[in-house]
Amino acid sequence: MSRCLEANERIDTRMDGWCLWSVFSSVVTLLVLASACVQLFHLARRLFIHAFAPYPPFTSYGAWAVVTGCTDGIGLGYAKELARHGMNIALISRNPDKLRTVACHIEKEFGVETRAIQADFTKLDIYEGIKEKLAGLDVGILVNNVGMTTELSPFLDVPDGEKTYQDMLLVNNMSMVRMTHMVLPGMVEKRKGIVINISSIADVSPVPLLTIYSATKAFIYSFSRGLAYEYKKKGILIHHVDPWYVYTKMIHKFVRPPGLMVPTPDIFVRSDLRSITKVQDTSGYWFHNLLREVGRFGDYVAPTAATNLVGWVIKIDSERSIKKQAELEEKEADAKTSQPK
Template sequence: MNVLAWGGFRLFHMMRRFYIHAFAPYPPFISYGAWAVVTGCTDGIGLSYAKELARHGMKIVLISRNMEKLQEVAHVIEKEFSVETCIIQADFTKLDIYDGMKEQLAGLDIGVLVNNVGILTDFSPFLDVPEGEKTYQDLVLVNNLSMIRMTHMVLPGMVKKRKGILINVSSLSALYPFPFLATYAAAKAFVDSFSRSLAYEYKDKGIDVHLVGPGLVYTKMTDKVLDGPDLTAPTPDTFVQCDLRSITKIQVTSGYWFHNIMRVDQLLGLRRTHIDDTSGGMAYDKADGQAEIGREQEKITLGYYLKDSLVPEAPHQLGYPFSSRRPARVDFSELKLDRPDSNRGPHPTRNALVLQFRLGNQVFSRMVTFSVLAWAGVQLFHQMRRLLVHAFAPYPPFASFGAWAVITGCTDGIGLSYAKELARRGMKIVLISRNPEKLQAVALQIEKEFSVETLVVQADFKKLDIYEGIKEKLAGLDVGVLVNNVGITTDIQSFLDVPEGEKAYQDLVLVNNMSLVRMTHMVLPGMVEKGKGIIINVSSLSAVSPIPLIATYAATKAFVDSFSRSLAWEYRSKGIHVHLVGPGFVYTKKTDQLLDRPGLAAPTPDTFVRSDLRSITKIQVTSGYWLHNLQRDAACFVNYVSPALATSLGWWGMKFVLEKSKLRSEKRKKL
């Protein structure tokens, strides 16, 4: 397929989406059930969803934390649309609210659930956000855990009657890592991955899972950066009206025609270029790759509209084929960037739109001139380079970064191997896990074998009250390496079939994501202060594209990927190496049910860790092992060419793994 045919194909889909958002009839929402449940419904987009669904005859369950606003909204909806409402006051930063909500929703014929509630942090580097520990904890609980728990609460009733609509509100920031909004973008990457997996799992049961990722909408949140609503930033009412027309017709959308253009714009890789604004808005230092953002409002404008220009190497799965390892440079010194000021000057999106068209011309030219063979040659070169690094590169001088290495989830598998290999290279080891007997056994083994000091910290990452205790234990230690390895998974089953699903998914989010953010926030300040440090975040190949049957696990790993890449850019100029490793199968106790023995495709933890540690400071994003890197690149390419195909392959892959696991279990029983 040549470029013009491909361009025509994309244009057709864009025109189809434009028509649907502008003119398509609304679905008969009331036929799915009498009630619509809307979280985060007292302002902005959530309020508009509540009003528009009420306009179509649905009764509305309003869930938010402010009782006065809830009562006010309920009164407006009842008066304007003559429908019944139900108020539920709930603070999604708390873990104990869901049983009460479940009782209040019991017996209601729910046809639509809108998972809209969300919070946003200040547009600042990770450590500069005020009250960061509490802010990031609240963000994970509100933006991610609420969606999982509410979906698990409402979905069974929909499946029982074989019809229902789930609307999960994400953001354009989910498509790429977003420096200066690292945790928020990661939370939205979680929403994207989970929604796409869930949609595939329940598509044959009458459930429409609708993922909407808007750009800027003119609300109270965006009033600081927008002069007012316009063609590029609609009002919440306009946005919601456009989005609701696409329900049941488009599964993944940005909800509004201009935002969809921005989404396709990102798929094409139009934000793959560094901005070189010599006027002072942003300066790029070629020697060390440091981006200095001079003005807060320019920072906001460029961050929203050119955010991927800030992301270093390691192309994201959606734009992979047209990405280079190092971004190109374009001189925009002749282009004046008007800044929004107190006098409500020129609209910031106007400048961004000009940049988009200029970048679009450059990328179109690149697509025409580079052949598939040239692209394949580049990929082969990078694969060979990675192979050589993982196999033969010298290990970094880990002890020079600090005396201590902190490893979470360290008593088995990959975490244990990281602890042993770092101890082998002269580092003292802090072991953090929940089992005191295993911790003591590992500590004795390391002290005896490698003659290094160890410190044991018992902590259950399923709980939120552990971090102050960990912080006290780590106080005063010269930490040079942090390995965020702790993680759990669920059974390979559909979302509702996982045993004790509500608790299992809550634990999954707290262990896989909350621990990552809180431990990083705890250790990173000391590294920044001395100007050096290594953070190793262990992800998974399942982060590359959604994986049905392990939907929530894959979503937590998408969070890890996005967060790590954003953080790497923010702190690269401060001597911090944030290393993201997403392995495939490694032969551990977790995979013993699936694998007969370690082999070429599934190395032992020791082999894997030694391979990965050679790449620290040399490769920022890797799968840690040469064959897993090939698998990652193949998955990235398929997800770029056809996200639907990638999700389908994930489904069949998990089916195959599940069948193999059953066969092995039966074989062991016979023995």
């Protein structure tokens, strides 16, 4: 009799354990499914917004937009597109000739005012000058775009590493902190304004051979999220953008000509500007958003494997770009020797 009771108790305990396990695993499965549904919903929403949402009334935030790194690539794209929508543009870049050309083009093409400010963001003594030149402007949008990278290389092999890394931190991060610190008080005073922070998909997971670049971009992700929380109630939108490849001079060595996956800066910027009042965090373009979600998922479930995979892909990219560069140099040399003297 007592043996029977003991056996029954053991079965009961096993049943209890089994019940607990099945409840636990059902709850975990439900949570995973619910979070996947939420992520998919946000992804679908972003894809829809980038393709179809109407542009917000940019000038209602202020008459001027300030764009850093504006004479080429993505920055030039924002400057032109915001001017097309009637904003005056304060252009900040380091090359005075290119600045003049861009300012003339924007004024003629879009009939708005410009203010060209020459500044090199690898320097720290530029900010007082920029502040003086922006004084009195009703700034509605700040585009923190300026950025630099290095060739694909292990940490110690980047030429003149100490100076290069210092420059990269100053250009990619310090410029963003100082420009936001300069412009935000005016926005807070009128309780409206938009700050667009251009990061990179390299902020999702470390990118070997571009280690410092991806670390500077991870800083931008964290900075933007924190700032968005602090200033949301004060009417300020902090819009974080982390694109994959956009066809500019920064990356033309690594990628094929522009296409569906690698948009031109103009196409990319139009897609992102549809979203700036609607999403805080985006890659700016439909395909880049898909890719980013895959990257985030990989980094969440298997971070080491994700870094290994990214490292492997980047190494192949690096070998391809070295080969492409050698072919280009060979062609140029051939063209020179075959020219009649």
